[in-house]
Amino acid sequence: MADIFEEVEEEVRKDRLGDLWRRFGWIVWLAAILIVGFVGFSEWRSGQVAAERAAQSSALDAALQALEEGDYAAAQASFQDMVDAGTPLSPLAAHLLAEARLVGGGDPEGAVAALALVADAEGSPYAQLALLKSVYLRAETMDLANMETELAPLIATETQLGALAEEVLAAKAFAEGDFARARRDYNRLMIAANAPAGLRQRARIAVDAIPRTASADVAPEPVEPDGPVDDAAEPAGPERVEEIQ
Secondary structure, three states: OHHHHHHHHHHHHHHHHHHHHHHHHHHHHHHHHHHHHHHHHHHHHHHHHHHHHHHHHHHHHHHHHHHHOOOHHHHHHHHHHHHHHOOOOHHHHHHHHHHHHHHHHOOHHHHHHHHHHHHHHOOOHHHHHHHHHHHHHOHHHOOHHHHHHHHHHHHOOOOHHHHHHHHHHHHHHHHOOOHHHHHHHHHHHHHOOOOOHHHHHHHHHHHHHOOOOOOOOOOOOOOOOOOOOOHHHOOOOHHHHHHHO
């Protein structure tokens, strides 16, 4: 009798499982289809991304080749396309576009405009380098105060780029004749922890070249004697010769 009850219970369980499968089996199939579809889409998308990156890399190589060969028009067109595409390579392309405009066309204003396109990557090394390059290219048309204001965020990072920004300010101070400021800045850069070795060497050379005073290149004014002047010590000019005769 026990075997009969067990067989009945087994049949009941099978019937219940069958009912559950008929009612909810489509959910299992749907989940399986979704999982397979998601995996397939992920694989397809990974292939697409890899292909896009390969195409971008090839375009960058071609543009760099054009830049090296002096075909600046083709280089600028390629770099501009990469900037407009808005890809991870766009900030780098903007820097190269600035170089092509500056070297190929002698267009510093165009180079500055290209560097301004990196502003979308604010805070990134690309953006910080673009700021430094932009101020450097406009140094002749800017005063020291404005340069200091623009470079302040970069100097505050206390990175190697920040030290290079301080060097630009020191050079501007020297150009404006503020030798005391230039000497102070270069002296600090000589021992700055964030200054590259080459910068520290340039700072040492600059300190040696800076005049000790702002009037070092001006002839000293004659000093008036404190006591009476001895006539015998005066040069024998025409009037003095007549008196002697």
